[in-house]
Amino acid sequence: MSIKFTQSCPICGRRIDVRASLLGCTVACQHCGAEFTANANQSCPAGREHSDELLARVEKALRRAEAAAAVEAEV
The missing domain is CATH 1.20.5 (Single alpha-helices involved in coiled-coils or other helix-helix interfaces)
Structure with a gap:
């Protein structure tokens, strides 16, 4: 089981679950495909x-x- 946090996509605003191991990495929104940096401080x-x-x-x-x-x- 991996530890996750929730972050809002800066493009579409939908919330996505991001693995904590990806903090600081570029991730893609599963809804709109936008790429952004995973940042737990801006999760919601x-x-x-x-x-x-x-x-x-x-x-x-x-x-x-x-x-x-x-x-x-x-x-």
């Missing part, structure tokens, strides 16, 4: 936006938990 721009939103929610929850712990410590 929408995914990055989702990750940023998730991290913001986690930070907010941590601040609430710290505030609740401070109030509880005062009691």
Whole structure:
């Protein structure tokens, strides 16, 4: 079983699975045939936006938990 990541084709935008061993190599989109460099950091721009939103929610929850712990410590 090989390790894979998902990357969007810069031409057609469809997501494709790329083997991790091909990072930095030129690959071809199986849908439109466009060639591009496999790069895990650009695998899914929408995914990055989702990750940023998730991290913001986690930070907010941590601040609430710290505030609740401070109030509880005062009691």
